Amino acid sequence: MEQMTLENIAKACGGTYVGDDAQRGSEITGAVIDSRQVEPGYLYIPIRGERVDGHRFIPDVFEKGALAVLSEEPLENPAGPYIQVASSEQALKDIAEFYRSTLSIKIIGITGSVGKTSTKEMISAVLSQKYNVLKTEGNFNNEIGLPLTILRIRREHEVAVVEMGISEFGEMHRIAKVAKPDICVMTNIGQCHLENLIDRDGVLRAKSEIFDFLKTDGHIVLNGNDDKLITVQEVKGVKPVFYYVEDGTAKKADLPYEITADAIENKGLRGLNANLHFPEEVCQIHEPIPGVHNVYNACAAACVGRIMGLTNEEICQGIAHAKTIAGRTNLITLGEVLVIDDCYNANPVSMKASLDVLAQADGRKIAVLGDMGELGENEREMHYDVGKYAANTGADILFCCGTLSEELAKGAQRGHTKVMYFADREKLTQTLINFVEAGDTVLVKASHFMEFPKIVKALEEALEA
Structure with missing residues (x-):
């Protein structure tokens, strides 16, 4: 991991390096919070959980070849160098943010109340037609999971598709600060996490924090069927790209749609067919994933694909090869x-x-x-x-x-x-x-x-x- 020396990591998270000065310039080869995933050259970040304190596994990870560890407390006779920090969780975000600053890779950040994971999978399937893609695995989409996803990026990756989930105000701001997305995709504004966000207007405000760290030359992709999202007109001089599905549930607004879909043919559990309208042509697509709602994911993926320079044929091929994951239809x-x-x-x-x-x-x-x-x-x-x-x-x-x-x-x-x-x-x-x-x-x-x-x-x- 280029520039991820122990010295730079300590500076990035405001920690104190303790250990052999000769190792300050050593680069880590990975970073994890699960001691079972430690490999030689890794940085181990112990998190204090409700049931388990990750600090108890520090001796074990050194035996596995960890280059260094973080610690919220002084260590007696550690088997290797460590960086003492006030909070491992905050240090994780700080370290991932620093690593993000060293990367030229394009990052697509996906948020919304429903469909984040399926949209992430669809976008990844499309972009994989042209690029080497890293994507969020499992439920790694929060203040711990998002930084860990960023830290999984390697030299061979050309684009990263990351899911960004929240449950309270300020949370999206904190993870967007780490990801600094080049393209922000928002699927919809629904009735999620209302204990903290109160109503759909609150959900929109909280989700919109994703724009706080949007790159100046970035892009925004929004669902034009959503009555809340169509109110987003411009962010930092960036005009959103909208997609729209003719499904009889929403009136088509007067918006500059990049992609629209209609003629949906539900094939039941075998997926669906639909017409995808590009600015230049109309293409029939087949989605192997059941559920008419997945047409929205295809439209979002088509918008991102065009921004990333894919041909319409590559986009349609990617949609046809999309797959589900465990727990998601x-x-x-x-x-x-x-x-x-x-x-x-x-x-x-x-x-x-x-x-x-x-x-x-x-x-x-x-x-x-x-x-x-x-x-x-x-x-x-x-x-x-x-x-x-x-x-x-x-x-x-x-x-x-x-x-x-x-x-x-x-x-x-x-x-x-x-x-x-x-x-x-x-x-x-x-x-x-x-x-x-x-x-x-x-x-x-x-x-x-x-x-x-x-x-x-x-x-x-x-x-x-």
Whole structure:
């Protein structure tokens, strides 16, 4: 990692270098917070968690060949040099910010209430047609994950696509300061994290902090279907590029659209076809990922692709090769049962989108839904509304779990859907395993804290046995 010497790192994070002066000029080869990921030449950054203090693993990482470590306290007889800092978490951001300043790579930052990960995957698939792309892995999109993603960039990478998630005011400002994106993409403004952000106007203000560190020659890509985003006219002299999907849900505004899409042909769980309108031509695209909402991701990716110099043909090829990841509309075939693993996170908009995907299935449609977090004072009403939606979209059976999901169950009972409510996830899981049969399609979705991936894993173990 060029210029990432221990001396420069200490200066970047305001730390005090302790160790052999001869090693001050040594460059690290990587930086991690997980001691299990340490390799020779790495910098280990110990984080104090609720359950585990990373400082306890400092002796272990030196045995693995770590070049140096950070520490919030003096170390007695360490096996190598260390940099003492006031806060490892803040130092992580400072170090990543310094590293970002040494890079010429283009960074695309993606935020929004819904669809950040799927849009990141689509943009990465498109840009990979021309560039060596690094992208956010897993849920590394917050004040710890974003800096770690930046620190994964290497000389061979030509562009980085990073997801930027927040839950409070000021958080986006702090991670944007690290990423300094060249292109800012915003998917939509929905009802997420309302405990802290109050309403959609608050969400827009908080998400818009991504523009605080936009490069002077940067670009902004926005969803022209979103009534809040179309109010963004200009930022630091940069006029946004808008995309629009003719889906019957929003009136087309008088905006300079770069990309529009129409003639959507839903192929159910096999994906969809649509017409993508470029300024020069109209191309038919195929998306292998189910869900009409994924057309928005394709439009966003097309806008970014054009900014990055891809041809229209390269853009369409990238869209056709897009894939899902675990927990994001990931289709898992288990014998004659199809599981839609969409349980990474949830809010009212994404819940309804996933139920729309389930509605395309053949056979019995089983929705396994759990609580949605951080929705604010109207959380019970929002859960009730999702329950009604589940019944109206044709879910045959609803399994639900969680305190708030009692309201979800009540909403679903207004229709013809059979509802089974459980206070305990393990009881739900066992009942579900005994209930499913050949030909069923099972959607599993809830907010991350509900730990619904354990339900998916249990289904895999039971149905593959």
